[in-house]
Amino acid sequence: xxxxxxxxxxxxxxxxxxxxxxxxxxxxxxxxxxxxxxxxxxxxxxxxxxxxxxxxxxxxxxxxxxxxxxxxxxxxxxxxxxxxxxxxxxxxxxxxxxxxxxxxxxxxxxxxxxxxxxxxxxxxxxxxxxxxxxxxxxxxxxxxxxxxxxxxxxxxxxxxxxxxxxxxxxxxxxxxxxxxxxxxxxxxxxxxxxxxxxxxxxxxxxxxxxxxxxxxxxxxxxxxxxxxxxxxxxxxxxxxxxxxxxxxxxxxxxxxxxxxxxxxxxxxxxxxxxxxxxxxxxxxxxxxxxxxxxxxxxxxxxxxxxxxxxxxxxxxxxxxxxxxxxxxxxxxxxxxxxxxxxxxxxxxxxxxxxxxxxxxxxxxxxxxxxxxxxxxxxxxxxxxxxxxxxxxxxxxxxxxxxxxxxxxxxxxxxxxxxxxxxxxxxxxxxxxxxxxxxxxxxxxxxxxxxxxxxxxxxxxxxxxxxxxxxxxxxxxxxxxxxxxxxxxxxxxxxxxxxxxxxxxxxxxxxxxxxxxxxxxxxxxxxxxxxxxxxxxxxxxxxxxxxxxxxxxxxxxxxxxxxxxxxxxxxxxxxxxxxxxxxxxxxxxxxxxxxxxxxxxxxxxxxxxxxxxxxxxxxxxxxxxxxxxxxxxxxxxxxxxxxxxxxxxxx
Amino acid sequence: xxxxxxxxxxxxxxxxxxxxxxxxxxxxxxxxxxxxxxxxxxxxxxxxxxxxxxxxxxxxxxxxxxxxxxxxxxxxxxxxxxxxxxxxxxxxxxxxxxxxxxxxxxxxxxxxxxxxxxxxxxxxxxxxxxxxxxxxxxxxxxxxxxxxxxxxxxxxxxxxxxxxxxxxxxxxxxxxxxxxxxxxxxxxxxxxxxxxxxxxxxxxxxxxxxxxxxxxxxxx
Numbered sequence: 001x002x003x004x005x006x007x008x009x010x011x012x013x014x015x016x017x018x019x020x021x022x023x024x025x026x027x028x029x030x031x032x033x034x035x036x037x038x039x040x041x042x043x044x045x046x047x048x049x050x051x052x053x054x055x056x057x058x059x060x061x062x063x064x065x066x067x068x069x070x071x072x073x074x075x076x077x078x079x080x081x082x083x084x085x086x087x088x089x090x091x092x093x094x095x096x097x098x099x100x101x102x103x104x105x106x107x108x109x110x111x112x113x114x115x116x117x118x119x120x121x122x123x124x125x126x127x128x129x130x131x132x133x134x135x136x137x138x139x140x141x142x143x144x145x146x147x148x149x150x151x152x153x154x155x156x157x158x159x160x161x162x163x164x165x166x167x168x169x170x171x172x173x174x175x176x177x178x179x180x181x182x183x184x185x186x187x188x189x190x191x192x193x194x195x196x197x198x199x200x201x202x203x204x205x206x207x208x209x210x211x212x213x214x215x216x217x218x219x220x221x222x223x224x225x226x227x228x229x230x231x232x233x234x235x236x237x238x239x240x241x242x243x244x245x246x247x248x249x250x251x252x253x254x255x256x257x258x259x260x261x262x263x264x265x266x267x268x269x270x271x272x273x274x275x276x277x278x279x280x281x282x283x284x285x286x287x288x289x290x291x292x293x294x295x296x297x298x299x300x301x302x303x304x305x306x307x308x309x310x311x312x313x314x315x316x317x318x319x320x321x322x323x324x325x326x327x328x329x330x331x332x333x334x335x336x337x338x339x340x341x342x343x344x345x346x347x348x349x350x351x352x353x354x355x356x357x358x359x360x361x362x363x364x365x366x367x368x369x370x371x372x373x374x375x376x377x378x379x380x381x382x383x384x385x386x387x388x389x390x391x392x393x394x395x396x397x398x399x400x401x402x403x404x405x406x407x408x409x410x411x412x413x414x415x416x417x418x419x420x421x422x423x424x425x426x427x428x429x430x431x432x433x434x435x436x437x438x439x440x441x442x443x444x445x446x447x448x449x450x451x452x453x454x455x456x457x458x459x460x461x462x463x464x465x466x467x468x469x470x471x472x473x474x475x476x477x478x479x480x481x482x483x484x485x486x487x488x489x490x491x492x493x494x495x496x497x498x499x500x501x502x503x504x505x506x507x508x509x510x511x512x513x514x515x516x517x518x519x520x521x522x523x524x525x526x527x528x529x530x531x532x533x534x535x536x537x538x539x540x541x542x543x544x545x546x547x548x549x550x551x552x553x554x555x556x557x558x559x560x561x562x563x564x565x566x567x568x569x570x571x572x573x574x575x576x577x578x579x580x581x582x583x584x585x586x587x588x589x590x591x592x593x594x595x596x597x598x599x600x601x602x603x604x605x606x607x608x609x610x611x612x613x614x615x616x617x618x619x620x621x622x623x624x625x626x627x628x629x630x631x632x633x634x635x636x637x638x639x640x641x642x643x644x645x646x647x648x649x650x
Numbered sequence: 651x652x653x654x655x656x657x658x659x660x661x662x663x664x665x666x667x668x669x670x671x672x673x674x675x676x677x678x679x680x681x682x683x684x685x686x687x688x689x690x691x692x693x694x695x696x697x698x699x700x701x702x703x704x705x706x707x708x709x710x711x712x713x714x715x716x717x718x719x720x721x722x723x724x725x726x727x728x729x730x731x732x733x734x735x736x737x738x739x740x741x742x743x744x745x746x747x748x749x750x751x752x753x754x755x756x757x758x759x760x761x762x763x764x765x766x767x768x769x770x771x772x773x774x775x776x777x778x779x780x781x782x783x784x785x786x787x788x789x790x791x792x793x794x795x796x797x798x799x800x801x802x803x804x805x806x807x808x809x810x811x812x813x814x815x816x817x818x819x820x821x822x823x824x825x826x827x828x829x830x831x832x833x834x835x836x837x838x839x840x841x842x843x844x845x846x847x848x849x850x851x852x853x854x855x856x857x858x859x860x861x862x863x864x865x866x867x868x869x870x
Contacts, residue, residue, distance in 0.1 A: 004693060016693045027706055067683040071710035135686045135705070221870045555685035562684070585688045588681070592692050594655070595670055601661035608763035610654045610666040614725040616761070617673060622716035628680065629713065 005596055009589040028137045029650040030077035034486035039077045039485040040070035041467045042138065043493045043501070045080035045579035047145060048089055048123040051545045053527040053535055053561075053573060054494065060558045061490045063136050063525060064637055069489070070137070077485055078137060079470045080128060081144035084120075084174040086410035086459040087189075087347050091181060093119050109304040109408050109454075116409045123436055130546060135554050142469045145460040147411070154536025155411045155462045156427050158512070159403075163425040166404070167363045170415075170423075175402055177355035178345040179315075183406035184359055186458065187399075188342040190352050193487040199338035200323065201269065202331050204229060204246040207254055211237070213246055214333050216268025218340055220326065221279075221318040223248055224297040224307040226255055228274040230285065230543045235270055250322070251308045258289050280354050293356065299406075300496065301353060313355070359406040360413060362457070367591030368398045370510040371503060371609060380506060383522045383635045384569075387498060394499050401504075403458045410456030417451045424450075436568045464504035467491075467517040471544070474512060482513075489516040495569070532572065548578055556582030562638045588648060621647065667798050671696055676711050683710075693806035722758075726789060727761040731785045732767040737796055741807070743784065745770055752784070780866040797841045809868055822853040 022028060030039075040062055045055060055369060062078065070076035093116045094104045103367055104112060128143065136362035144151060161169040175184035182275050200220045203212040213229060226248050231238040238257075245254045260284060263272050276286030287294060296307035303310045312320045343352035372395040374380050382388050404413060416432040417423045424439060429447050437445050468474055473482030486507070495503060502521055509517035528534055534541035548557050559581030566572035569617040624647055631640040654666055675696060682689040682705050693705040712783055738745065750773045751765070762774045777795065780786075782796035828834050828846055 009691070011687060015687045022704065022706060027704060041673065052795070063686075064683040066707060067686060068710060069681065070706065071679065071708060073709055083699060105679075137771040182668055186711070220684075265668040496663065520742045553687065555688050558684060585685060588685075588688065588692070595674060596695075598655070598667060599661040600664050600667045600682070602664050604661065606663045606665040607767075610663070610669075611652050612761050612764050614669045614673070616720055618714075619716040619720045620724070621673070621711075622675065622714045623718070623721055624709055625680070625713035625781055626716075641684050644684065647677055647680070 003041055005593050008594070009037075009585060011555065011585075012550075015133070015554050017134065020502060023140070029141060030139050032480050033075055035075040036324075037077065037485050038066070038074040039079070040066055040082060040490055041079045041470055041488055042465065043491075044081045044083040044144075044146065044463065045127050046085035046088055047120055047127075048085075048092060049127050050063065051127055051134075052630055053542055053545060054524075055127070055131075056545045056557065057524055057527055057561045057571065058132065058492055058494070059131055059134055059136055060492075060561045061637060063134070063520065063558075065490055065492070066137055068632065071565060076137075076138055077142070079142045079144065080131070080138035080140060081142075081470065082124060082128065082146070083459065083463055084145065084147045084410060086405055086407050086456060087181060087183065089116065089120070089455075090407050090409040091347055095644075112408050113554050115572040123597070132235065133546065133549055133554060142470065143575070146459075150472060151462065151469050152411055153169075153427075154459065154465055154469040154472075156414050157474055158465060159411075159457065159461070160425055160427050160506075162362060167367075168360060168425075170358060170360055170361070172219070172356055172358055173361065173402065174280045174354050174356055174358055176343065177299075177353045177357070178348055179299065179353055180348040180350035181296075181345065182299050184357060184402055184404065185345055185347070185352070186402060186460075186500075189346045191346050192341045192343050194339055194558050195342045197338045197340050197423075199341075200326075200327060201333040201335070202249065202273075203333050204249060204273075204331075206241065206521070207245040207247055211241075213241060213257070213271050214269045215271045215273045215551070216336075217273055218338060219319070220288055221303075221315055221322050222275045222278045222296070223273060223322075224303070224309060225250060225275045225277050225294040226253075226273050227254050227276060227286065227291045227294060227347070228258045228289065230258045230260050230272045230274050231270060232262055232263040232265050234261070234263050235263070238521075240629070249326055249329060253552075256283075258290070258291075260285060261335060266342065277356055278354055283356065297353060297355065301350075302400040318441065324325055358523075360453075360457075361403045362403050363459075363508070364400055365399045367397045367507040367511055368503075371395060371506040375506065377442075379516065380516050381520050383520060387495060387521075391498060391503065394503060398441075401458075403461045404455040405451075405458055406454075409454050410459065411462060413453040413457060414457050415453040416446075417453070419449050423453075424579070427437070460500055460504055463501055464508045465533070467505055468508065468512055477512075486513060487516045488518045490522060492522045492524060493525045494526065496526075506628075515542040520635070525571045527564070527571045527573050528575045530572050534568070535573070542572075543575060548575070552578040552582040553585065555585050559584055559641065562641050563573075564638075584645060597616045662791065664849065679708055679710050680859060682706060682708075692846050723758055723760060726758075727764055728787050730765055731768045733794065734765075734771075735786065737785050737787070741798060741802055743798065743802070748772045749796050749798075750775070751783055751795070752795040753792055754778065754780065756790075756794045785863070786866075804867055808864060811860055811864050811867070815857065815864070818856050818860065822850065822857065825850045825853060847849070 043058065056067065064080045066076050066078045094164045096119065097104060097115060097401045124145070131138070145381045153440055159168060176187065178185050189294040192553050199216050199218055200217050201214050202220060202223065204213055205483070215229060217223070229246055231241065241257045242259065244257050246257060247254055256273070263270065273283045273320060274285055274291060276283045276293045278297070287637060294306050296303055297315065301315050302312050303315065305311055310618070311322060323332065344350065345352055350486050372567065375382065375391055415423050416429065416436065420439060420440060422439070424432050424435040426435055429452070430511055432450055433445060433447055436450060437443055465474060468486065471482040471484060471485050472479055476482070491502065502585065503519045508513060526534060528542040533539060533541055545557065554558065557578045560578030563580055564573050624643055628640045628643050631637070631643065654670060666845050675693065678689045678693050686706065734749070734751070737743070743749070749769070749771055751769070751771050753776050754777050757776070759774065763770060765774060780793070781795040781797060785799045787794050825846055829850060
């Protein structure tokens with residue numbers, strides 16, 4: 001008996017129905033067994049984020065790989081989860097509180113965190129629900145969040161372990177300071193932009209005679225923190241100044257002339273002002289010449305008492321004011337237009353201020369070695385392999401990782417300061433107290449005497465453990481899950497986070513499992529619009545994936561994502577592609593209806609033409625399956641899809 | 651699909667039907683990772699399924715043995731069918747009018763049944779000699795002949811051909827005028843000259859084809 005087949009395929013009638021069926025039957029569940037494992041960990045999206053086209057591409061690819069592996073008879077396990085995204089989430093919560101008239105600075109840490117958790121409960125997990133619409137076959141019973149109890153314990157355990165191994169240390173360093181978020185940010189979170197600036201030529205009076213020396217700077221407000229003027233030792237123009245001192249204009253502070261061949265004689269006047277507290281190169285010179293360091297800025301970018309002038313005023317207001325005052329005092333020689341690179345914070349767009357501060361660092365050089373080796377020898381394969389070069393360059397020039405952030409939302413650093421100075425690092429305050437008593441010999445110490453570090457860890461300090469921590473391999477390194485699922489098979493992610501995330505996972509993998517975290521890394525392109533512009537909210541050129549799925553069905557959008565033609569690694573997305581995806585579905589539906597409409601007569605023999613055609617198609621099919629398998633191995637999924645598509649045609 | 655489908659409103663034999671469904675199911679499995687929902691829906695409609703069954707936990711087909719030879723031969727078959735359809739179009743012969751095909755040279759007849767069905771042929775025979783008056787085409791080294799016989803009016807066809815021949819000769823002349831003009835050849839952009847040369851080659855080929863056809867029509 002034949003069923004009535006609807007004339008048109010309606011995804012709204014089938015997608016939710018089948019997703020529910022798959023969930024109810026537990027088809028996405030995975031537990032270790034005797035089959036070959038196939039595991040993938042999702043790149044955890046920001047917990048309060050919403051789905052964008054980049055997620056659609058990334059998760060469509062993962063789902064294709066996972067579903068295929070499952071159908072190959074492997075025990076497929078795709079672990080979903082979300083990231084607490086320290087700085088991004090905190091910025092959102094601060095902005096939301098501001099809208100409600102609440103100033104973060106007036107809240108206690110605990111009060112603020114209550115707001116943040118509330119925000120997380122309200123918006124967290126929306127994105128995971130959206131992924132279900134796409135058909136993602138994740139094992140939802142394994143869903144993790146980077147601030148879950150078990151993951152937090154793993155992060156803290158690793159911090160303490162690295163500290164005990166001497167790989168985590170505390171030190172003063174020049175960091176990229178975001179005066180708006182009031183936190184240090186990593187080098188990778190600074191975006192450099194070419195800016196039209198002015199080069200100010202300012203003359204300093206020589207102490208003890210009537211001479212002057214002129215320097216050139218783009219940041220006249222920082223002269224208040226100058227502690228030297230530097231010239232090239234062989235520069236004849238300044239020979240007469242060797243051993244002399246000059247006076248900082250307006251405040252007449254006496255500073256030495258120093259000599260260093262670091263100075264570029266061709267730049268500006270050949271004489272350089274040195275401000276060790278506010279420039280990384282000056283900091284290093286200051287270190288070398290034992291110069292004083294005068295920090296003239298508050299954390300929010302206003303000037304402090306050290307500046308002597310303009311106290312409490314913003315650095316950019318001061319720039320204008322000081323130029324006027326310098327002019328009036330006869331210190332400005334000239335101004336020139338000048339194009340320079342200025343660093344901006346990726347999160348807040350504030351101009352980054354180089355700032356000396358006490359931070360926690362993680363030593364990288366030894367961890368980088370196995371991580372570099374195993375990528376270069378293809379133990380871990382990058383697809384496409386061109387990214388090996390970028391990776392090599394990074395790993396060979398790696399700097400220590402500043403892991404502390406002056407934020408509240410995240411994993412609080414487990415360092416406890418003692419009343420008599422010094423600190424101890426431990427997983428719990430109770431343990432910290434034990435160590436503190438042992439260290440100080442003071443048996444009267446109590447938990448109340450210990451003051452925990454105010455800072456939290458960089459978000460990547462938790463996500464670098466992701467492939468291990470989701471299987472509880474940090475706390476229980478010999479458990480059933482980690483032994484079965486690790487190393488994972490494929491990681492699908494974006495090239496932008498190759499260093500932030502991928503490289504660090506590889507380092508953590510070798511440090512904590514002595515093994516690679518994954519076998520393949522498939523780096524997808526950036527989804528752009530048909531004019532090649534990056535998709536963004538402000539341009540309004542990013543379609544809402546949920547709306548697209550309502551119109552074209554999840555299948556249509558999935559196919560549309562794969563039909564994007566890669567151009568230089570980027571994907572040019574156009575809504576017509578999802579329409580093509582839907583049309584492809586309709587064609588299959590119609591082919592199916594045609595076959596279903598045939599009347600079968602049991603009494604007729606199979607004609608020769610039919611027998612021959614089927615014989616041919618079997619051969620063709622086998623040949624194409626071989627081809628498709630090869631394309632999968634090369635992660636050429638669009639081509640694999642096209643091959644299947646053509647088979648339907650034949 | 652076109653090859654196996656039964657004639658309009660005719661039933662299909664059970665075996666072909668089942669084999670078609672089985673192939674269709676194989677394709678659905680290959681497609682499932684890309685389009686999980688529609689494949690699951692069709693998979694459930696194509697056959698009775700028990701509760702707890704799903705395409706997503708079926709085994710994806712693995713590649714079996716195959717013969718490159720068969721695949722290649724079938725490509726020839728497709729080409730043959732297309733060529734015969736072109737003959738029908740060019741000579742305004744309806745698909746329902748049955749033709750016969752004669753082949754001179756090396757040809758594998760494994761798939762004759764398919765060609766017969768798709769091109770509506772009564773017979774495919776081999777021949778050692780050229781068949782005058784037949785329409786001819788070449789696939790690889792084999793020559794194919796189709797006798798159109800009564801299906802076309804020779805006189806009328808000859809007039810049509812001659813008109814066409816005159817048109818192409820005139821066209822060739824105008825192209826040659828341009829190409830024999832040194833100023834044009836030297837000064838026009840390279841691609842423009844190339845286009846003209848291509849036009850000449852096309853017209854030459856067409857004229858040869860028409861002359862050949864007229865010759866053979868006259869003999870019949």
